[in-house]
Amino acid sequence: MTVPAARRVAVVGAGPAGLSAAHAALAAGARVTLIDAAEEPGGQYHRTVPETYGPQRPVRLQHGWRAFERRRRRVLAHPRCTWLPRTSVWALEQPQPEHEGPPRLHLLCAGPADGAGRTRHTLDVDALVLAVGAHDRVLPFPGWQLPGVCTAGAAQALAKGERVAVGERVVVAGSGPFLLPVAASLLDVGSRVLEVLEANTAATTARGWGRRPWELAAQAGKAVELAGHAAVLARHRVPYRTGRAVVEARGDGRVEEVVTARLRADWSVLDGTRRTLAVDTVCVSHGFSPQLELPLAAGCALDERPAPRCGPAGDGGADDARKSGRSGSLGAFVRVDEQQRTSVPWVFAAGEITGIAGAPSARAEGAVAGWSAATGGSTPRDPGRRRALRALRRSRDQGRAFAERLARAHPIGAAWPGWLRPQTVVCRCEETDYGSLCAAFATEAGSASRVAKLNTRAGLGPCQGRICGPTVAELRRRFLGDAPERPAEGLPRADPHRRPIAQPVRLGELAAPSAPLTDPGRRPEEESSS
Template sequence: MTARRVAVIGAGPAGLAAAAAALRAGAEVTLVDAAEQPGGQYHRMPPDAFRTRPRHGRRDFDRVLGHPRCAWWAETSVWTLERAEPGEAPRVHVLRGPADGDGRDRFVLEPDALVLASGAHDRVLPFPGWELPGVFTAGATQALAKGERLAVGDDVVIAGSGPFLLPVAASLLEAGSRVLEVLEANPAATVLRGWARRPWELAAQGGKAAELAGYAALLARHRVPYRTGRAVVEARGDGRVEEAVTARLRADWSVLPGSERTVPADAVCVSHGFSPQLELPVAAGCALTEGDRFVRVDDDQLTSVPRVYAAGEITGIAGAPAARAEGLLAGWLAAGGAPAAPESRRARLRRDQGRAFAARLAAAHPIGAAWTGWLRPGTVVCRCEETTYGALRDAADDPAGGAPRVVKLGTRAGLGPCQARICGPTVAELLARPANPHHRPIAQPIRLGELAAPDEKEQE
């Protein structure tokens, strides 16, 4: 019997696990990622260190990438998925080559099954001055520190919500920055209430507890204060960040008057959770959960589209261990592995534990509804098009043209290079109107010359 052809999109923890499981089940695997090296953000390291420095998971990389039935396509962007006939997996259209290089080649993959593990990116809520040079997302900060050993600043304030702020602080300290403080926007009562709910479930997350203890010890050693119920509500500077204004927040994230404090800093790193990258699942026709937040999957990680599986952050933000478990299950079943096999049962158990952790994470680090009180009329909301909060509200309040499409066209919010990937959820929330910023026939930028090039090549 001919081996199944499985395409895995994304080489982070979920994608690597999916590829490994599909290979064990006997499939021929094509693993695709836009990065030069596998591992995603979680395993990111400098290119030279990747080849020589021992690290957890490196042997797994070698077993997958060196397998005779695995084709590793690095620096490859999936720019669209073409829906196939009923019962068949979508055709995968890719561009091979550096994203900023010339002469990229177009290929089309026609797999028997598809595993989507495209991950997520930081969500950052706007505040006055967030468009200044020197304001970074926490993910970009960590990517530079881990991947290039570059510090974004000498004196850095880290702010936002969620445990991801801690490894970012650790990466900056290792890169030589002085971390002035780490600010969690939710008050201590909210954080403790979320993590203390159903405490017996924490027994399955012993590794997370040890990791948290390690970060706490590192911050204490470097005398970095960790403050809850406080956020950066403004960045100031002449041409770049020179100081950050922080303030105490109530539980709903409204600012407590008189609590503002100015901190001299040359960099501010912010993250208010994550937004899953849903462009490819939406292009494939996958149904989303309520509120269009994540990809809806069944107990086998199968989406609403036959032969299309999903794993990792696009199904819920639960951390790398849960992403690996979902990837193992998705890859095994996509390759035709037995649903009742011991591997499937173990993966389901770890996946369910990860989902419980995700629910706890969401309860401990929610986004307060009153954050919009930080904004002023001149605050930039869409950085690509420099659309301000005042312009957005004026367009929305116009009785003659307040429809969502008219507001979008009139203000240009979401029409810039990022195509609403960054500002889309924020604009929808500010307008109090449902919107799906992920519906794009072209998921990644492609040059007109590349699009007009001769017919795509079949998979090598």
């Protein structure tokens, strides 16, 4: 009797979601290829110093490190797993109509970051799990392009990953619980954190988190983790202020001082509350943007999720809600169903690209996605497996509820463009300023986002709109209302995340022949036995 061949699953991204997906898919009998741009699995969350640092005690600070380490070892040592570190997926190619299955992956393998001479490969699989994560969303403010202004994620990556302190006198500002671990990482490497500023008012945050507290039970681990960071801040006497933001950075050639101000619930500045503070570094994060180039290249449908308004009527929030007017958009996420299936057959998504919910939720989503990818979503026959899968789905659903509360507690206030001046840079690459963008939107032709993009060059620089794209889209919406854009004939809908080439590839690498990676996860000794 012939045993049906194991399904071949590719998992892109080896952070909490991807590693968990690989683990589940292996447990379900699949052959797995796990792909990540970094040298080691872990993603941004489980980042640690490189092996070359020769660390004796590398993991002191990491939350949930042991469970991660166990999973990492199991996955990488598994005979059916192929681990491709330092590998970028630079394109996804749609299958021919007669072929069933996910897109073909185009890879650049095993080379130094952005180095020439990486080898190009293609990979065909039966199912694809996308778990590529998110990066900091930073709203523009005057002076945000100065050296010394960086994302909160950059500060954390340097502290955790390289033991480099980005500065001596640092302000951490923006919105969301992520500001706490970032401040704790900075303190750990010896920076002086002058203050941590949460732009949302205490009332907004309390209302967002406070509703339906039972939904938080499953996220108790997250609460313990955050409480730990808060205790570190308290020990170092770092003030945590709500309803205050960095609204300007100033300096000659680099940041030398910041202007902070108190904000209303809608993030408009309260007059007379501006303060300047001498700093050498500002670390900012107003939330996260999912990395959508690969989901879009695969053809996955997105959900636009509008941010909830600040507070419902009747509990003191009505005034805020009225003042805030149109709510700020949270942006787009990959649409998934109960089984983590996207709208494209055999393409699954897990983690922050389906909604910002943190590592515990990403792990649960990853496990469900890995199982679905390996089995086609069939219900397991083994009762133990069935129970385990039910528990995972429950945990995933609680994670989604957590994500909703997170969004409600830390929304982006609708009035933030009030911080901008006409000459404030919005697109960092092309230095397109706010005034030019408004002028472009104001002309009739400019109301099509493609035309505005070509006129102002916003989003056409090296980052290809990764940083300014969501901001420009939001400013456009504010300027022109929610009227849908006129579609351009023969072109896909304009989308700030659409990038046919998902990662930079050198012409020399393109010109070199590409070899298919066949039968992922299969070791030579297995070939004869199947």
